[in-house]
Amino acid sequence: MNSLRNLLFSFLLIASLYLAAPGEAADFESRFQEIVQNATNEQLYRFLYALPKGGDLHNHQDGANWPDWWYQVATDPTKTHGDTFYTLTKIASPNPSGGAPLFFTTIPRWHYERLPDAEKAQYQALSSLDAATKANWLASLWLGQPGDGREKFFEQIWPRLGGLVRNPYVSSESLVESMKHFGEEGVRYIETQNLVFGLGSFFEYKDQDGNTLSLDQVADIYRHRLQQSDAVATGVTVRFQAVVIRFAPTAEDGVEAAYAFVNRHRDLWVGINMAGREDNEKGFPARFLSVYREMEGKYPPISLSIHAGESDEPNHHVRDTLYLGAKRIGHGVNLLSDPDTMLHMREDKDLIEINLISNQLLGYVPKFADHPFPRYLRFGIPVCLNTDDRGMWGSTMTDEYYVAVKNFNLSWEEIVQLGRNSLEYSFVQPDQKQRLLDAYNQAVKEFEQKYSGDWKALLAAVNATDSPYAEREFGIKLPLPGK
Ligand SMILES: [Zn+2]
Structure with missing residues (x-):
């Protein structure tokens, strides 16, 4: 009888400890602030590396590969x-x-x-x-030298990569390499922009013998590559957005072709984007109003996320882009100069895909303290963090979080909301979205429980890797991936 009572007592003790854990987790805000205030830079970096991060909704597939991954492939x-x-x-x-x-x-x-x-x-x-x-x-x-900036990015790096990105075997292999690295730092979903529309025969996909591949063939190459076991093992779900080069003379044809293509490949392609230098005035959003209206009438809905406001000067491009039908805005840096549209986005709950490192390196904000991100976040506009062309910055999603935490005094609640937004606002199919959100919520809960313990010892055990960007900008000294 005694032993039964002891057994029952032990059971209740274990159960009470277990049940106490969510209570500790609810109080994680104070633990998080304790870590931010007391951690060394390296400890904070390890913490943010281990952090569950949800998704990356704004990145360019071919711009997401560090140069050495290109070289290896x-x-x-x-x-x-x-x-x-x-x-x-x-x-x-x-x-x-x-x-x-x-x-x-x-x-x-x-x-x-x-x-x-x-x-x-x-x-x-x-x-x-x-x-x-x-x-x-x-x-x-990549932009690793003093003086590197917008010119090198747009006018040199992209043309240099042209021969690599036209071979879909190479770019799909590089994508899997990129997925591995995203997976290691706790990113579980990427919605990457790929395939180029609007340039006509100037940009065609080729096989190793120089034969032109149709976009449907390219889609099959991607589909097949993503089903391989090493891609699945990354734990990263991938969806694509077709990209129209907005300043091209035939960009309207590109919008039409992108709609037809995405409509045929809705399993993997979930949206349409428009990209290209916004200081090239030929790509202004209102130019595309009639073609988007026409496409809306022709196909069942296709989600739009469009670059807008990645610009030095004030204009109404964000407003005009929302009017095209976009529910997400890429960058939105100059939105601060358009209060009516800010109020509208808060009301309508449209999301801005924030790209901190990209905006700073390309000179759209002189320094992080000038970035409008905290203003949008605390004004009530949905936002999430993204890597854009991280291959060309030599950076990671961890670096984006590190910049945000170091510069903007984020609360734990804000951090978790950023991750949740990156999944809630994704264009992935609804059942997949629910699965990703459930997994994210569970991962956050487990993370909170874990780091309610001896955080210094736990962080020392995190197998974190570094990035060239973090080495250069934050002085972090961890091994680089694969080194
Ligand atoms: Zn972009």
């Missing part, structure tokens, strides 16, 4: 589907094809083989670069 014939890449390492004078060539423009074998010999001599196989040239090739693909 592009020099591995099992990943290129048999393609070989060549990169421009010297420039003959005069340049055989005229114009100003761009160092480290990388091209596929079929392109290289069609060049006259004088031009071929300017290229080297990517796999044969010596250490110093390889280091320069890598440096040419």
Whole structure:
């Protein structure tokens, strides 16, 4: 009888400890503030690395790859589907094809083989670069040097990548590499922008022999790659948005083609976006009003998230973009200058996809303290954090959270809301969304319970990795992924 009573007592003791845990979790705000105030930079970084992060709703698939992931994939014939890449390492004078060539423009074998010999001599196989040239090739693909900014990003890095991103085997392999890294830092969903619409025959997808691939073939290559076990094992759910290059002369045709394409591939493609320099006035949102109206009448609804307000000067582009039908706005940096639209977004609960590091590196805000993010957050406009072209910043989602926590004095409640918004506002199918939200809520609960314990010991055990951005900007010294 005694032993039965003891057993019952032990059971009640264990149950009461277990039940006490949610109470501690509810009080996690004070624990979080204790950590922020007392942690070293490295401890805080480890904490934010381990943090469950929900989704990344604003990133460009080909801009999300760190240069060394491109290099690994592009020099591995099992990943290129048999393609070989060549990169421009010297420039003959005069340049055989005229114009100003761009160092480290990388091209596929079929392109290289069609060049006259004088031009071929300017290229080297990517796999044969010596250490110093390889280091320069890598440096040419991201903003890691003082003075790097918008010009290098738009006018050099993207053209350099052109030959790689046109091969969907290479870009889908790079996507899986990117998913692995997102998964390791607790990102569970990415809604990445891919496929280029609006440029007509200027931008076509090619196989390793230079044959043009239809967009439906490209979709099948992605679909197949995402079903492989290593992609599934990342734990990251992926959906895509088709992207229209907004300033192209044929951008309206691109919107029509994007609607037709997304409508045929609704399992993976869940939305349409428009991107491209907003300081190129040819891409202003009101230009597209009639084509979006027409497409709305032609197809069952397709969600729109559109870049707007990534701009130095005030204008009504965010308002005009909402009027096109967008429920999410990418960047929204200049929205502060448009109070009526701010009030409307708060009322209508439209989300702004915030990209802190991108906006600072490309010079849309001089420093983080000038970023409108905390104003939107505390004004009541839904926001979430995103990485945009993190491959070109050498950064991670952890870095975005680190910047936000360090600069804007976030509460724990705000942090969890950012993660939840990144899933609630996703365009993923409703059953998947519910599954992702349930998993996020559970992960947050477990995280709170865990870090209610001895947080210093727990953080020391987090297997966190660093990023080139965090090393340079925060002085964090952890191993880089894969190193
Ligand atoms: Zn973007």
